[in-house]
Amino acid sequence: xxxxxxxxxxxxxxxxxxxxxxxxxxxxxxxxxxxxxxxxxxxxxxxxxxxxxxxxxxxxxxxxxxxxxxxxxxxxxxxxxxxxxxxxxxxxxxxxxxxxxxxxxxxxxxxxxxxxxxxxxxxxxxxxxxxxxxxxxxxxxxxxxxxxxxxxxxxxxxxxxxxxxxxxxxxxxxxxxxxxxxxxxxxxxxxxxxxxxxxxxxxxxxxxxxxxxxxxxxxxxxxxxxxxxxxxxxxxxxxxxxxxxxxxxxxxxxxxxx
Numbered sequence: 001x002x003x004x005x006x007x008x009x010x011x012x013x014x015x016x017x018x019x020x021x022x023x024x025x026x027x028x029x030x031x032x033x034x035x036x037x038x039x040x041x042x043x044x045x046x047x048x049x050x051x052x053x054x055x056x057x058x059x060x061x062x063x064x065x066x067x068x069x070x071x072x073x074x075x076x077x078x079x080x081x082x083x084x085x086x087x088x089x090x091x092x093x094x095x096x097x098x099x100x101x102x103x104x105x106x107x108x109x110x111x112x113x114x115x116x117x118x119x120x121x122x123x124x125x126x127x128x129x130x131x132x133x134x135x136x137x138x139x140x141x142x143x144x145x146x147x148x149x150x151x152x153x154x155x156x157x158x159x160x161x162x163x164x165x166x167x168x169x170x171x172x173x174x175x176x177x178x179x180x181x182x183x184x185x186x187x188x189x190x191x192x193x194x195x196x197x198x199x200x201x202x203x204x205x206x207x208x209x210x211x212x213x214x215x216x217x218x219x220x221x222x223x224x225x226x227x228x229x230x231x232x233x234x235x236x237x238x239x240x241x242x243x244x245x246x247x248x249x250x251x252x253x254x255x256x257x258x
Contacts, residue, residue, distance in 0.1 A: 088175030136170035
């Protein structure tokens with residue numbers, strides 16, 4: 001989606017996509033005729049850059065707020081879902097007046113996608129999100145062995161809860177964890193959010209049971225406060241701090257760690 005990052009809710013038209021058998025072709029926004037025709041990439045054009053009409057594609061937040069369903073449809077058998085919101089939140093809250101104004105302005109007036117406007121206005125995207133949370137919580141609490149044989153989901157009729165369904169695990173911050181605002185630009189709040197996310201992931205995947213629950217302790221050692229003392233927009237604070245302390249920033253990761 002073409003968008004302005006300066007003001008919330010200020011966005012251009014959805015990016016147009018032409019689906020091929022093996023490729024997605026990105027098209028230019030509509031011209032005076034209203035038809036997007038110029039391909040920005042794709043081998044079938046043979047340099048001409050001209051194709052037929054494309055399909056407008058919008059933010060997946062509308063139809064897939066947590067993008068794991070696409071992975072299952074594509075045949076994934078083991079899926080790790082990293083959520084950005086803490087557990088325990090209200091997943092079906094009513095939108096604010098500001099959000100309702102943005103929805104009407106963007107989907108109905110600016111892009112003319114009335115069906116999407118109706119879908120969002122009826123809170124159907126929230127229904128999908130609530131279903132996702134229930135499903136992910138159920139799958140994460142499963143006790144079957146991670147190595148047990150599974151079968152990819154073959155279609156809408158497949159039972160996502162069957163004993164042979166794909167392994168799906170979600171990781172989220174504990175209930176009550178502070179959230180970073182959408183327009184937050186402060187270094188320390190964002191840095192603290194990185195710590196909390198690292199701690200949650202560490203506690204979820206660390207193999208040594210004696211280390212579980214120590215994620216924040218480890219995060220504080222790796223993402224220590226001293227990193228914030230170094231600020232250069234052209235350099236990474238973590239690497240600069242390691243150089244100052246005589247440490248290898250990628251030690252133990254193998255190679256250059258990237």
